[in-house]
Amino acid sequence: MKKILFQIGIASLAVFAALLVRGEPFKIELPPETSSFKPAKGVEIANAQCLVCHSVEYVSTQPPLPRAFWATSVKKMREKYGSSIPDSQVEPLLDYLVEHYGAKTSGAPAVSSAASTNSIVAAVEPESKTPEALGTRFGCLACHGPDKKIVGPALKDVAEKYRNDATAHAKITEQVRNGGSGKWGPALMPPFPMLTDEEIKILSDWILALK
Structure with missing residues (x-):
């Protein structure tokens, strides 16, 4: 049995190496997003900036931590990982994260993606x-x-x-x-x-x- 598994492993590595040599592209299919951020003022910033790299669950499953934690996280994303969050959006984003996923909350999961898009839009103040x-x-x-x-x-x-x-x-x-x-x-x-x-x-x- 071990010999068979070893042979399968070697064969898989050979196929992988052949694809690399031939320069064939690899296509990665990401699973569909199943949740959405809680509808409230600031959700449009979270959708635009956080979902570029993270799933909603990455945020919603964090323990309810204070503003300093979220501020450090946003700073790290901007300075270490090249996130292009504008200066003008940092404080509103922190306000949203703290209010709905931070120390003021119980860390409840985000609402289902079946929630109406209209309710999300309506919760955001009109802007230019x-x-x-x-x-x-x-x-x-x-x-x-x-x-x-x-x-x-x-x-x-x-x-x-x-x-x-x-x-x-x-x-x-x-x-x-x-x-x-x-x-x-x-x-x-x-x-x-x-x-x-x-x-x-x-x-x-x-x-x-x-x-």
């Missing part, structure tokens, strides 16, 4: 809906520079790709709604179900007009 403001608030500009690649492609490159595509708005809407990877490389774009149709159209019109 210029494309630049939306791009900053929802984290678009943290991963996509207008004219340079950051994590994802430059927005001007997206505009160029879809310049003469009659279905460009639909494709951008689908990407924003569902997220995914593979169109511009292996980097995973998280879904943004909290954006309204109006907000996606504002962003889409802006992106496609870039030259």
Whole structure:
């Protein structure tokens, strides 16, 4: 039995090595997100900034810790791991995390993803809906520079790709709604179900007009 297992292991390593030599890409399928952050003021920042790298459960399963813990965590993400959380969003993000997942809470899990997107949007105070403001608030500009690649492609490159595509708005809407990877490389774009149709159209019109 041990000999058979050893042979299987050697065969698996051989296949893996062959794929590396041939340069064939590996595709990693991440499991679908099953929870969403609690709907409240600041949830749009958590969705835009935290979900780029973490699942909701990564946050919701932490013990109810004080603000200093969350502040240290956010600082580490920015300074050690290159997170592009703007200075203006740090304190509102900390307010949200402390209020709903920190020492003021019992550490209860996040609400089910079946919760209405409208309830999430309604819980957030109205803010500017210029494309630049939306791009900053929802984290678009943290991963996509207008004219340079950051994590994802430059927005001007997206505009160029879809310049003469009659279905460009639909494709951008689908990407924003569902997220995914593979169109511009292996980097995973998280879904943004909290954006309204109006907000996606504002962003889409802006992106496609870039030259």
